[in-house]
Amino acid sequence: MTIHWCGTGLSAIPGLRRLIEAGHDVTVWNRTVEKAQAEVGDLTDKIKAFDIDVLGAELTKGDVIVSMLPGDWHVPLAELAIAKGANFVSSSYIAPEMRALDDRARKAGVVIVNEVGLDPGIDHLMAHALIDDYRASDAFDGDNHLSFKSYCGGIPKIANPFRYKFSWSPLGVLKALRSPSRSIRNYAPLDVARPWDAISTYTAPLPSPESFEVYPNRDSLPFQAQYHFEEHWPVKEFVRGTLRLNGWAEAWDGVFKEVETLSGPEGDTRLKEMSDQFWAENAYDEGEPDRVVLCVDLKAEKDGAEVWHKTYVMDAWGDERGTAMARLVSIPVSLAIEAVMDRAIPAGVHAAPSDPKLVQAWMGEIDKLAQHLQIVDHNS
Secondary structure: OOEEEEOOOOOOHHHHHHHHHOOOOEEEEEOOHHHHHHHHOOOOOOEEEOOHHHHHHHOOOOOEEEEOOOHHHHHHHHHHHHHHOOEEEEOOOOOHHHHOOHHHHHHHOOEEEOOOEOOOEHHHHHHHHHHHHHHOOOOOOOOOEEEEEEEEEEEEOOOOOOOOOEOOOOHHHHHHOOOOEEEEEOOEEEEEOOHHHHOEEEEEOOOOOEEEEEEEOOEOOOHHHHOOOOOOOOEEEEEEEEEEOOOHHHHOHHHHHHHHHOOHHHHHHHHHHHHHHHHHHHEOOOOOOEEEEEEEEEEEEEOOEEEEEEEEEEEEEOEOOEOHHHHHHHHHHHHHHHHHHOOOOOOEEEOOOOOHHHHHHHHHHHHOOOOEEEEEEOOO
């Protein structure tokens, strides 16, 4: 059983090295062989130039394809896995085209796992753990009113005037600013065309509580079902969003105003220019620590009074092991690969697991990756 790890970008390396060091049979595929050799050449010589046809010829039943490549590659590689009776893992969100492979994967006995990085990934594990904890509590009542918040952000540990730094091309961040979002606020769907139209403040319950700017991203609503919320539960608030340093909205005000005006090919060209400028001015320096803060919060209220309220809070930063972002994206990916190889996840298309045993085991590993990880009980 061979792991075919495709892509050795900045967020891939710790998980890849962990698998090789654990003695798994890993073949590394990357568009540039030299770059892969620079990252893992001290551990393995099984490094090849990425070519989907060559990979397909080497693939055997039961192998695992891992895609840490750009999103366009995920579905073709998952389809290849199904055709060959292999399995597939990626950290990315499940696109509709990926979801549509579920029946074919089940019939072929193939496991396809996505959303097992940081966000999405670790946040899902925390949400499942909180929901299970709440269901098992004396406070549980299907008539309680629930508020769910999940905020994650990669931020500089040492604040800069721009209130943000980039680990890789800023283009993805700029494009995300043009994306609408949907969440629930005051029991009703909140549709927002641009993130800066819904910026609010969130205080993370760290050992020294710290406030951040937050905003909803993507469409949060489908995650109610993914987190096993029941349809009849009254939901006061439900949001998955992005966390930024205080002062971010002010520092980026000019960026927001310009992005608002851009469209078509000329707009894309200008976005690329802005991306290049931001990379030159606000990239991380060599050895400069990044920081990741993730908070997942569930609150239940009865007759307007809080009856249950817990928050998972994680704070991690770059150290001698490398960046926090790389650890927190790629190590969970490696845990998912091992779970697939152990047949701990059934056939079909899945996001991060809700199985309590897997959630507990994975959170135990993630605890080693973060400098601070705890569950805060606001009612104790």
